[in-house]
Amino acid sequence: MNPVLQKYYEALKAGGLTEEQDEIIRRELNDARIHEMPVVAPPPDTEEGVTPEPQGIYEYADLTFLQRMSEPYISYTTCLRSLDDLLERDKLREKDGFPRKIRVGRLIKPGRGGKDKFVVVPSTVEEKLIHDVVRPPDEEGEAGGTGEGEEGEVIGEQPVRSPEGAGSGPGEGQGGPHEMESSAYDLGKILTEKFELPNLKDKGKKRSLTRYTYDMTDRNRGFGQFLDKKATLRQIVKTNISLGHLPDVGNIDPTGFLISPSDRVYRILSREKDYESQAMVFFLRDYSGSMTGKPTELVVSQHVLIYSWLLYQYEKQVESRFILHDTEAVEVEDFYTYYNTRVAGGTKVASAFRLVNEIVEKENLVQDYNIYVFHGTDGDDWDADGKETLPEMKKMLAYANRIGITVARHGMSQGSSEVERYLNNSNLLKDKSKLIRMDVINQNADETRLIEGIKALISE
């Protein structure tokens, strides 16, 4: 066991801990796991005999089954083709008083060897009155079977996937960083209509951007798209003054004017650089031992959504930094690592905030950037009263445009967690509601809930 942590634990204990807190801390303290990146999962052991075909009778179709035609692959771009229309329609629905229908989903298509394909699609469901299935717990549907075996005999088994190491997140065993980014980009396009970064202020515009707007701003003599009448007239007058056709300013006779071809002044379309405000987004993730399973899933899922949206919406204007913390905080280089690193160790929320403060100060980011911080945790903190965390947070509030804290509650924890408690007690959420938000989600939150959460975190 880490002696430094051990000392810290003893200090905490001396300060007085409830039994519950003590147990949580000790559990994390004695956690033997280490933070590691998942290796690409080996194909699951297939027990001999059974390759389960859970398909129902209606999933067999002549074209796919008899003729072996592959199901048409609908790429993102095909889906996205009509996406603007769809989202527009969805907006109108709301206006007409009907609930929205387009859902943004990440569809997991199980592939062979555990390589799940991770596809992002807009989808919808047509609701009808249909029968629900009532099943005893721990039983799944029945199917037909053929062959040997006595009644009651087990003929094969299939592992419930990822029972351990669930901190790995959905990226496990699939593609590399690049693929991650490309599907994130598409997801972002879908989300893009839904939100905007809050409190975005103009900051140092020193970066050259590749974003341009086109406008009829440049003037050109002789040819062009749009005749600038006023400028042309002025030019004609000038020419005629120099030619001596304008003897009396009080009595101008334009019929006698000569017009030179170069007198005509046009406006032409030109490229203008468009400077936009810079933003820096910090993603903070608690990867302590207590984050095993659902909380991590929820946090990374929500951060995927935020990250995707930023990636698309603020393509070149937003830089992202990724920080993982248990009792210590580290910065990791890319989202892939951030997303996939496994959970272990203890929890000190303060460490992550402190690291951000240090980075911001050292690199003098405040001057040029709007700064956003998103933190995801299960709410456990060894620093139960926020004695260390709150000062760091306050320091951060002095410069940050928004801090968004997501608390993904455990199934087992009752009531509010430590982070919730000390944040609520500190009144920060109320006093600085423009700058700091907290979103508490339950273990069984779904995608829609997460998007709602993002809205709560970033709304004005």
Add this chain to the structure above:
Amino acid sequence: MELLDQHAKKIMEGCKRRARDAGLRFQDESLEYIVTNRDLIELSPKVMIPTLYDYWVHDVEVLKGKGQYELYPGNPYETVINTRPPISFYNDNNPDWLNVMIFYHVLGHIDFFQNNTYFRHTWDYDFTGQALSDKRLIAKLRSEKGREVDYVIEFARSIDNLVGYYEKLSDLNRPRFLNGSRRMDFYFDVFLQVHRKVSIGEYVKEIERYNQCVAQYGELGEESFFAEVEKSFPEFRAVLQRSLEKKKRHRPDLMQFLMDHSEFLNKGEHKWMKSVIHVVRNTSLFFQPQIRTKIMNEGWASYWHETLFMQDDRIRGHEVDFARVNAGVTSMPRVGLNPYALGMRLIYHIEEMAERGVYSFDFDRLSDAREREHFDRKTGRGRDFIFRVREDFNDFLFINEFVDQAFINRHDLFVAGKRLNRSRMVWEYYVKSRKAEDYRQMLFDSMYHPPRVMVSPEKTGVNGTLYMVHRFEGKPLVKDFIANTMMGVEYLWGGPVKLETSEIAASESPSRPDLSGIYSMGVPPVPTRKEPEKKKLQWQRVLYTMENRRLTRRILYAMDRQ
């Protein structure tokens, strides 16, 4: 989409000739197209009907899951559609021998479409033609009314699984009675039994009296018989009259009811909505038989592609190729349900049993297992028998009637269960039962079965409320879908809507593995530990009310049964 080339078409014509000789019946013309993957992207959301009306949901990926067929009864990847002429779709690089096999399969389907009585209502028109004019109608309305059209489509589609398909069929297949016979049926089947509640002795006496009358007076026998009846039961004529009138019209399904009785829809400016609802309703009716005959239809087509292929002289030398492909299609999976394999085996089984004369009174009388086993009348009627089955049965009847223990034993079938082993964190597949009864039940449970939701004419109309009743069949409705569906009905009805249904009276909603997990957050949901549920479920009757787009729920009473 391109038409099949002349070479392949010629092969197809040869297949048709051979199929006809074997006894299949279908119309002469047919259309064959080559489809590419790109075509499929456009065709599959439209259930392979190229002319189906446009609707925005077709552009969106719909949720995929096991429960999908309950929402979408059409088959998105069908190879042949039930139109006039039938249109079939092919991969463009099939070798000739494979095309022969597929052609026979297709012809099996066409024969089934055109002869099975459950398709009766699709026989008199060409659906692609109808769909095209519907599509134009909807496009025209859309240009006039804007997005309101899409709302009407959406709300109509949300109840299109509640169409009165069997009522429609029963109108078409009503047997034509000879004069007076209906009176006799009513007298013996209803009047004596229900109204008079006579004893069996009296009942038999009446039959005897009828036979005597016929023997004595010949053609006038029935008249004289009823002359007597009216003497002894003077009320008979009136009761008969009332019953005949009542029978004339079925209770309309929800969509029909709305079209007939909704004040909103019958207002001048809303009348166009009825034509949209009509289109949706007809489209749904068209697809109903497809999903209700899946096992039979695939079984029938597989039976014929196998039988006819092996007899075809043109493909000698490709038997091994065929065997490999055919085995892939028609072998029984260790765990899973393959409608091709199951249906085909069942048809072979039925043919053989009928050939032996097993479906007969003589056989039923036998109680000795040995005698039963060796029972063989060599009737020579096996083929005839399966042709009759293909005409008169749908999946439910087919399975209910013919999946017997002999069939189960012969093919080593069993019900496979899947349960969670917590200690090892694995799903276990196990042999749950080898009883025919359980196997049938398992099949029924996996078959399409929309809920029966009818309008209650008695309770409808109070304060302009529409009152729907869901008949309890031991299953609740999917809760998440109730609100939006009822909101749609409210829109079409133009007033408050109530739905009476049954739910499990536990605070926790029933686990619903069907649709959850589609949106799993990456890792498949690890089942959470729950209190072991009581074996006996407590049901209660509840009433949902949708008013001004707001849903409320009220418990009516606890239910005793189950």
